[in-house]
Amino acid sequence: MQKRTLIIGCGLSGTVLAERLASVKDEEVLIIDKREHIAGNVYDYEDKKTQISVHKYGPHVFHTSIKEVWEYLSKFTKWHYFMYRVKAFIDGKEVNIPFNLDSLHKVFPKYLANDLEQKLVRTFGFNKKVPILELKNTDDKDLQFLAEYIYQKVFLGYTMKQWGVKPEELDFSVSARVPVYVSLDDRYFQDTYQAIPLLGYTQMVQNMLTHQNIKLKLKTHFDFKDCKLNANSKYEYKDFGEFDRVIYTGAIDEFFNYTLGRLPYRSLDIVFERFDKEYVQSTAQINYPENYDFTRAVEYKYYLDEKSSKSILSYEFPCAYEEGKNERYYPIPDEKNQKLYEEYKKLTKELKNVHFLGRLADYKYYDMDKTIARALSVFAELN
Numbered sequence: 001m002q003k004r005t006l007i008i009g010c011g012l013s014g015t016v017l018a019e020r021l022a023s024v025k026d027e028e029v030l031i032i033d034k035r036e037h038i039a040g041n042v043y044d045y046e047d048k049k050t051q052i053s054v055h056k057y058g059p060h061v062f063h064t065s066i067k068e069v070w071e072y073l074s075k076f077t078k079w080h081y082f083m084y085r086v087k088a089f090i091d092g093k094e095v096n097i098p099f100n101l102d103s104l105h106k107v108f109p110k111y112l113a114n115d116l117e118q119k120l121v122r123t124f125g126f127n128k129k130v131p132i133l134e135l136k137n138t139d140d141k142d143l144q145f146l147a148e149y150i151y152q153k154v155f156l157g158y159t160m161k162q163w164g165v166k167p168e169e170l171d172f173s174v175s176a177r178v179p180v181y182v183s184l185d186d187r188y189f190q191d192t193y194q195a196i197p198l199l200g201y202t203q204m205v206q207n208m209l210t211h212q213n214i215k216l217k218l219k220t221h222f223d224f225k226d227c228k229l230n231a232n233s234k235y236e237y238k239d240f241g242e243f244d245r246v247i248y249t250g251a252i253d254e255f256f257n258y259t260l261g262r263l264p265y266r267s268l269d270i271v272f273e274r275f276d277k278e279y280v281q282s283t284a285q286i287n288y289p290e291n292y293d294f295t296r297a298v299e300y301k302y303y304l305d306e307k308s309s310k311s312i313l314s315y316e317f318p319c320a321y322e323e324g325k326n327e328r329y330y331p332i333p334d335e336k337n338q339k340l341y342e343e344y345k346k347l348t349k350e351l352k353n354v355h356f357l358g359r360l361a362d363y364k365y366y367d368m369d370k371t372i373a374r375a376l377s378v379f380a381e382l383n
């Protein structure tokens with residue numbers, strides 16, 4: 001008899017498992033999601049008024065150096081090759097992020113920029129990414145000044161908005177990972193593969209779910225109270241019958257009914273605005289570390305090079321996660337939360353044939369490629 005698996009969550013994590021179990025192992029899969037759409041947080045759709053694709057849960061640019069992940073996704077989508085270029089609005093100028101040699105010349109007078117450039121190349125070599133902590137630790141007063149400038153101007157304001165912490169609560173060792181790029185490379189990522197699915201993320205996920213063994217049920221909220229392990233070691237779930245295993249990609253604390261407490265998240269209020277002009281910004285993403293209450297403004301038509309006389313942008317206003325009010329976006333990675341997560345993880349060990357993965361179940365920020373790599377490795381373990 002074919003094995004039956006119940007997958008909770010139709011984001012990338014759940015979808016990869018559904019696709020692999022159905023097409024490689026010829027197993028039956030029921031994948032459910034509480035939302036009314038597939039694709040989880042990578043869900044995109046066409047804005048009817050501008051006919052431009054937008055990303056409902058914040059802008060997503062695919063980038064990876066993991067060949068296996070690239071090749072796997074390439075089975076389900078063609079790509080629009082796209083190298084991401086991000087600017088930050090600093091001292092009234094749009095400068096490259098990561099801060100590079102070109103940025104130096106944008107914000108400093110020529111004599112100072114030249115001097116800093118020479119010192120950077122002499123000290124670290126060309127084409128090197130240097131964490132600002134390393135700059136701060138040099139004996140050179142000018143390089144120390146540069147480290148402090150980047151910390152203050154690029155990092156501090158953005159991070160305070162993003163995480164809602166006061167400056168004194170910021171751990172400098174974390175912030176100091178922000179690099180200065182001793183290079184003219186102005187790409188945000190240096191990964192081998194960088195692209196946007198040509199017909200969008202939702203279509204890519206749709207293509208992954210086409211196998212006849214996969215059944216999909218949306219607007220279905222999983223509650224483990226409705227799921228029981230029966231005498232045959234199978235999970236019986238409400239109206240859906242028996243399953244040999246359960247794969248859970250929702251929030252780990254919710255799964256255990258918050259018995260040990262709640263894991264906190266940062267959320268975003270994402271505000272979309274349409275414009276009756278062809279372009280609003282000089283590039284897809286502009287960060288505002290020092291100005292306004294939003295962290296970044298994203299002009300979506302750049303992603304797929306969509307042509308329109310109109311444009312649509314999103315502005316992200318960070319805020320605390322509140323259940324029922326907004327979405328869980330970023331796990332807050334500090335010692336206390338990690339400890340609580342580890343306590344929940346211990347509870348998962350007691351469950352037979354229930355597997356936890358994904359950004360919510362692992363309580364970890366994963367880029368899309370890491371999400372997929374993790375799902376592929378869970379599948380390999382199931383094998």
Ligand SMILES: Cc1cc2nc3c(=O)[nH]c(=O)nc-3n(C[C@H](O)[C@H](O)[C@H](O)COP(=O)(O)OP(=O)(O)OC[C@H]3O[C@@H](n4cnc5c(N)ncnc54)[C@H](O)[C@@H]3O)c2cc1C
Binds near residue numbers: 249
């Ligand atoms: C603002 C933002 C921007 C990002 N930008 C990028 C980027 O540019 N590049 C990049 O590589 N990565 C980016 N990421 C990361 C990317 O979004 C994740 O890697 C990916 O979405 C994780 O997929 P997932 O399946 O683990 O989680 P999700 O996409 O969250 O899927 C989980 C699904 O489970 C469902 N669910 C949860 N609980 C239940 C329940 N009890 N019952 C039923 N259904 C349930 C949810 O509705 C959801 O659909 C970004 C993340 C954020 C927050």
